Amino acid sequence: MKKISPYYKHLFIALLSIIVVSAEANEVKSTPNNIKYPVGLKNWRVIATSYRTDNNTQRVILGNSIAVKAARNGSTNPWPKGSILAKLVWKNTDHPAWNSARIPGDFVHSEIMIKDASKYKSTGGWGYARWKGEQLQPYGKDASFPQECLACHSQVKKTDFVFTIPAKIL
Amino acid sequence: MKKISPYYKHLFIALLSIIVVSAEANEVKSTPNNIKYPVGLKNWRVIATSYRTDNNTQRVILGNSIAVKAARNGSTNPWPKGSILAKLVWKNTDHPAWNSARIPGDFVHSEIMIKDASKYKSTGGWGYARWKGEQLQPYGKDASFPQECLACHSQVKKTDFVFTIPAKIL
Numbered sequence: 001m002k003k004i005s006p007y008y009k010h011l012f013i014a015l016l017s018i019i020v021v022s023a024e025a026n027e028v029k030s031t032p033n034n035i036k037y038p039v040g041l042k043n044w045r046v047i048a049t050s051y052r053t054d055n056n057t058q059r060v061i062l063g064n065s066i067a068v069k070a071a072r073n074g075s076t077n078p079w080p081k082g083s084i085l086a087k088l089v090w091k092n093t094d095h096p097a098w099n100s101a102r103i104p105g106d107f108v109h110s111e112i113m114i115k116d117a118s119k120y121k122s123t124g125g126w127g128y129a130r131w132k133g134e135q136l137q138p139y140g141k142d143a144s145f146p147q148e149c150l151a152c153h154s155q156v157k158k159t160d161f162v163f164t165i166p167a168k169i170l
Numbered sequence: 171m172k173k174i175s176p177y178y179k180h181l182f183i184a185l186l187s188i189i190v191v192s193a194e195a196n197e198v199k200s201t202p203n204n205i206k207y208p209v210g211l212k213n214w215r216v217i218a219t220s221y222r223t224d225n226n227t228q229r230v231i232l233g234n235s236i237a238v239k240a241a242r243n244g245s246t247n248p249w250p251k252g253s254i255l256a257k258l259v260w261k262n263t264d265h266p267a268w269n270s271a272r273i274p275g276d277f278v279h280s281e282i283m284i285k286d287a288s289k290y291k292s293t294g295g296w297g298y299a300r301w302k303g304e305q306l307q308p309y310g311k312d313a314s315f316p317q318e319c320l321a322c323h324s325q326v327k328k329t330d331f332v333f334t335i336p337a338k339i340l
Contacts, residue, residue: 042215042339049219049230049260054270060219060230090219090337097326097333100224104337136340156267163267167260167274169212170306 028131031138033146035129038064038112041086047071048167051092057108059089061164071166078125078160083115085164107134113162123150124161198301201308203316205299208234208282211256217241218337221262227278229259231334241336248295248330253285255334277304283332293320294331 028037038044044062051058063071067083070076079085093105109132117125128149130139139145153161198207208214214232221228233241237253240246249255263275279302287295298319300309309315323331 044215045213046216046230046232046258048274049228050265050271050273051221051228052268052270053272058219058221058228060216062216088216088337088339095220095333095335097329098222100222101220101333102223103220103335104218107338107340110340134338134340159267163265163271165265165273167258168277168304169258170277170280170304 028136029138031129031131031145032140033127033129033143035112035114035127037110037129037131037136038084038086041110041112044068044086046167046169047085048164050164051102056092057089058092058102058104059087062086062088072169074166076160076162076166078117079115079162081115081117083113085113085162087111087164109133109139110136123147124153124157126153126161128153198306199308201299201301201315202310203297203299203313205282205284205297207280207299207301207306208254208256211280211282214238214256216337216339217255218334220334221272226262227259228262228272228274229257232256232258242339244336246330246332246336248287249285249332251285251287253283255283255332257281257334279303279309280306293317294323294327296323296331298323 030036041062044064045068046060047063047068048061049059050061063086064084066080067085070080070083088110089108090104091106091108092102095101095103109130111130114120114127115125116127120127123146128146131137132139156163200206211232214234215238216230217233217238218231219229220231233256234254236250237255240250240253258280259278260274261276261278262272265271265273279300281300284290284297285295286297290297293316298316301307302309326333
């Protein structure tokens, strides 16, 4: 086999690095309605928690700075433009050392709502997105999927289409 | 009635301001073991959530920067010196628009654990503190109250006395 020259070796390594870096940067794919996974979401502050008895899940609701400020000022009807709410949802699992405690198990999905009354006029002023499982696979077959979100969220139209009620954070 | 001179008026206002400012600064009293309510706790990042079926509560577990870094690196046995874990606990209440959802109601208490193996040697390397209710009243009659905390936390000695298992935060 012909020996590869050092020049090509270095070129190959450089190209590989670019591919790897690009892959990492694009790790989370945008949803069909072109919403990107928010940068730094995991470092956002808490707005509330909740759990559901029908599907055995629990969640934390985080917000970007605009949303957290609004939540803490009680200015959430309507939520201000630029607010992003994020729900991280887990399946419940039993705590191994405390019988009556239910703690986060498998990661179910991450969901966000972005407030922009003009951009998202057709869905009540909010852009909806969901990424499923630990792989954060974008949810929705095409850009019309948020109508499905709206079907539920319309029930809380009087609270600006938001289910989350900010908890007392002291 | 004798008229108060402007000098005394100003002095009075100045003294009143000092009292108000002091009261605000000392709003949350330290616990009997001299632990202060951490500054900026409400802005800390999330480590986990949980709820309990025995006492009808749910909670979020936050951490200071040292604790969050450790949680996300999986370096929590032992937790590093300076880690502070905080639990904000609420009574469950039903969501007004979603039958199967339980959301935070009344604020029950805020609890913290501070890791310092030498300072808190007598209680397994952790300093314990709790503040009850929205008024954040320090818990404990005297400095020996953390023995009560330790009685439960000893059950999880093999995980450095910590019940919290960091959730997958994506």
